[in-house]
Amino acid sequence: MSSILIKGARVIDPRSKLDAARDMLIRQGKIARIEKSITAPKARVVRAKDQVVVPGLIDLHCHLRDPGRPDEETIATGSEAAVAGGFTSICCMPNTDPAIDNESIVNYIYKEAARVGLCNVLPVGAITKARAGKEITEFAELQHAGVKAFSDDGDTVADSSVLRHALEYSKAFDVPIFEHALDKELARDGLMNEGLVATRLGLKGSPAIAEELIVARDLLLAGFTGARLHVCHVSTRGAVELIRRAKREGVRVTCETCPHYFYFNDEVLESLDVNFKVNPPIRSEVDRQAIIEGLKDGTIDCIATDHAPHCRAEKELEFANAPYGMIGLETAVSLAVMELINRQKMSWLDVMRKLTVNPAGIIRIPAGCISVGAAADITIIAPDEKWKVSEEQIRSRSKNTPHLNKELVGRVTNVILNGRVKYSLKDGQ
Amino acid sequence: MNPKKDLVGIEKLTAPEICQYLDLADNFLEVLARPIPIVPALRGKTILTLFFEASTRTQISFSIAAKRLSADIVNFSQTASSVKKGETLLDTARNIEAMKVDGVVIRHSAPGSALFLGQRLEAFVVNAGDGAHEHPTQALLDFMTMRQHFKSFDKLRVLIIGDITHSRVARSNIFGLRTLGARVAICAPPTLIPLEIDRLGVEVFYDLDGIIGEYDVVMALRIQLERQQAGLFPSVREYRACYGLTAERLRRMKPRSIIMHPGPTNRGVEIDPEVADSTRSVILEQVKNGVALRMAVLFIHAGGKIE
Numbered sequence: 001m002s003s004i005l006i007k008g009a010r011v012i013d014p015r016s017k018l019d020a021a022r023d024m025l026i027r028q029g030k031i032a033r034i035e036k037s038i039t040a041p042k043a044r045v046v047r048a049k050d051q052v053v054v055p056g057l058i059d060l061h062c063h064l065r066d067p068g069r070p071d072e073e074t075i076a077t078g079s080e081a082a083v084a085g086g087f088t089s090i091c092c093m094p095n096t097d098p099a100i101d102n103e104s105i106v107n108y109i110y111k112e113a114a115r116v117g118l119c120n121v122l123p124v125g126a127i128t129k130a131r132a133g134k135e136i137t138e139f140a141e142l143q144h145a146g147v148k149a150f151s152d153d154g155d156t157v158a159d160s161s162v163l164r165h166a167l168e169y170s171k172a173f174d175v176p177i178f179e180h181a182l183d184k185e186l187a188r189d190g191l192m193n194e195g196l197v198a199t200r201l202g203l204k205g206s207p208a209i210a211e212e213l214i215v216a217r218d219l220l221l222a223g224f225t226g227a228r229l230h231v232c233h234v235s236t237r238g239a240v241e242l243i244r245r246a247k248r249e250g251v252r253v254t255c256e257t258c259p260h261y262f263y264f265n266d267e268v269l270e271s272l273d274v275n276f277k278v279n280p281p282i283r284s285e286v287d288r289q290a291i292i293e294g295l296k297d298g299t300i301d302c303i304a305t306d307h308a309p310h311c312r313a314e315k316e317l318e319f320a321n322a323p324y325g326m327i328g329l330e331t332a333v334s335l336a337v338m339e340l341i342n343r344q345k346m347s348w349l350d351v352m353r354k355l356t357v358n359p360a361g362i363i364r365i366p367a368g369c370i371s372v373g374a375a376a377d378i379t380i381i382a383p384d385e386k387w388k389v390s391e392e393q394i395r396s397r398s399k400n401t402p403h404l405n406k407e408l409v410g411r412v413t414n415v416i417l418n419g420r421v422k423y424s425l426k427d428g429q
Numbered sequence: 430m431n432p433k434k435d436l437v438g439i440e441k442l443t444a445p446e447i448c449q450y451l452d453l454a455d456n457f458l459e460v461l462a463r464p465i466p467i468v469p470a471l472r473g474k475t476i477l478t479l480f481f482e483a484s485t486r487t488q489i490s491f492s493i494a495a496k497r498l499s500a501d502i503v504n505f506s507q508t509a510s511s512v513k514k515g516e517t518l519l520d521t522a523r524n525i526e527a528m529k530v531d532g533v534v535i536r537h538s539a540p541g542s543a544l545f546l547g548q549r550l551e552a553f554v555v556n557a558g559d560g561a562h563e564h565p566t567q568a569l570l571d572f573m574t575m576r577q578h579f580k581s582f583d584k585l586r587v588l589i590i591g592d593i594t595h596s597r598v599a600r601s602n603i604f605g606l607r608t609l610g611a612r613v614a615i616c617a618p619p620t621l622i623p624l625e626i627d628r629l630g631v632e633v634f635y636d637l638d639g640i641i642g643e644y645d646v647v648m649a650l651r652i653q654l655e656r657q658q659a660g661l662f663p664s665v666r667e668y669r670a671c672y673g674l675t676a677e678r679l680r681r682m683k684p685r686s687i688i689m690h691p692g693p694t695n696r697g698v699e700i701d702p703e704v705a706d707s708t709r710s711v712i713l714e715q716v717k718n719g720v721a722l723r724m725a726v727l728f729i730h731a732g733g734k735i736e
């Protein structure tokens with residue numbers, strides 16, 4: 001394994017609060033030196049002037065559709081999309097077919113991810129068998145096999161008694177429960193956020209209260225059980241407020257939001273572009289502002305993609321009949337740079353924290369930081385580089401993104417995993 | 430005035446654009462009164478009506494309108510559920526494109542389906558109802574009817590009663606009446622009123638008896654009985670008691686006010702037979718105007734010529 005010398009970059013490490021111009025030498029898969037100026041004649045040099053070096057990014061929430069829908073995504077194509085988007089570790093949700101609810105599927109995912117060898121693919125196990133919401137899965141066996149969290153994502157654990165027991169049981173393994181928080185009945189058939197735009201378009205709305213009601217229940221159950229709750233894809237002002245208050249009261253809760261919740265508001269649905277149809281829906285401007293506020297004040301711990309590939313045939317349906325979800329691995333960094341750093345003037349340290357050290361802490365993996373001796377998982381970003389999203393360029397097998405043919409700012413140029421370059425924009429991709 | 434290719438809704442129309450349809454429709458009423466009520470305006474044009482939702486009167490109204498203009502008309506109907514399983518609307522659009530029709534009239538349960546089709550076809554598209562979104566020709570014939578009874582929309586007071594949430598007729602009426610300068614109120618149980626509708630510039634009421642005497646136009650909407658099953662109101666009996674247009678309520682309406690209904694009516698539910706059949710009811714005028722109005726719409730969008 002050759003050494004790599006990253007020259008002239010702005011190195012940002014949220015854990016140590018380092019934000020300074022540094023050279024970095026990577027040797028034998030680990031970070032060997034971080035100094036103002038390093039010379040290493042034998043090392044492969046990556047010139048990163050005007051670029052930002054951050055810990056390899058971590059996504060707590062994506063859908064790889066593997067096993068089950070290889071026409072939409074596989075571990076291989078999902079891994080390619082991940083590194084193209086700067087992610088070195090991604091958590092894949094268990095709503096596969098079959099669901100990730102037993103050891104053999106977990107083993108399959110690790111084996112396939114290792115064969116592909118581009119990034120760490122960390123499975124999230126189902127909370128309940130077949131994600132049916134009835135009986136909890138074998139947490140011990142699944143955790144032993146390598147599951148980092150449990151979730152029935154795509155569905156809420158509707159039965160409060162089942163969720164209570166799942167939370168209680170999870171305490172034995174110090175593992176978080178990732179909850180997709182939406183009241184099924186209130187959100188039923190909801191095509192977009194309920195509010196003025198839905199009223200004008202005549203589209204059935206999914207109200208903010210559908211999310212907030214379940215978030216409130218889950219927070220109470222988390223407080224009651226003392227277990228670790230992680231709320232997925234927070235999208236409403238009320239949910240942010242509930243989580244902020246619960247954190248203040250000492251509830252062991254963390255949460256994530258997704259780029260589309262801080263980047264868009266529900267006025268974009270006027271286009272009836274099915275790529276804007278996500279669940280939970282893109283909310284109002286008031287909610288969007290509250291999400292940004294929650295990111296700024298630390299209420300929202302992570303930015304996750306909720307990368308949800310869908311094949312072209314499904315996304316060509318009329319809005320009402322098309323499935324929910326957009327891909328997001330390859331655009332997350334740009335959207336964070338454009339909205340949070342450039343427009344909202346959040347610091348790189350604060351934004352990158354939500355893509356590195358915070359998610360690492362939630363799933364307890366030794367990643368997400370830059371320090372001498374640590375594994376060299378590194379992402380390099382050209383913060384001012386403009387690029388146009390095109391179908392040919394998207395690595396994901398599915399192309400369902402509303403950013404298609406849009407110009408974005410901020411681009412991942414290099415990704416290093418355990419000291420090996422897994423993605424380099426310059427090398428003809 | 431150069432019309433847009435498609436008529437997908439009222440929301441984006443200006444007042445002059447709306448009036449262009451109404452003025453022409455008034456002219457076509459004269460054609461319809463002739464012994465042979467046919468003009469060759471659209472001879473050689475082929476119009477397809479594509480109805481993915483059960484409807485008889487709207488499809489018939491469009492067909493008659495097309496025939497009165499000497500267009501060739503092809504009618505197709507199929508329920509949306511069978512479409513969902515196989516052929517998508519996109520496939521349908523491509524097939525239509527290949528068959529080179531001049532215009533398509535579409536009704537579909539999915540909001541935005543007319544827009545979807547219009548963006549993909551060279552043929553002009555007329556929305557005959559897309560889910561709960563819009564039903565522009567119904568609203569235009571409503572405006573035409575109102576204009577026959579009242580000189581101007583300025584300060585005209587219109588009350589719409591019923592299931593606003595699921596009503597494309599209500600939406601199209603609200604958009605157009607606001608554009609034309611009328612004052613619009615809605616009255617319904619709160620479970621049938623969509624969030625933030627007041628931001629469209631309408632007044633919202635729950636108590637019909639408190640306000641019914643103040644309006645020039647009172648429009649009742651058809652109440653779908655499945656809304657009761659969905660728990661949005663407790664019973665047909667209670668709905669009628671609170672929101673039905675009864676003879677007693679008719680007596681308390683403003684002198685010279687009119688009663689409208691987009692049809693088909695649930696007699697004895699949202700409107701009592703003696704009200705629907707009363708001299709104040711203009712329901713059959715709406716149906717008659719519907720043909721003339723749809724002639725105007727087809728004529729304008731097909732680029733017809735007056736000889």
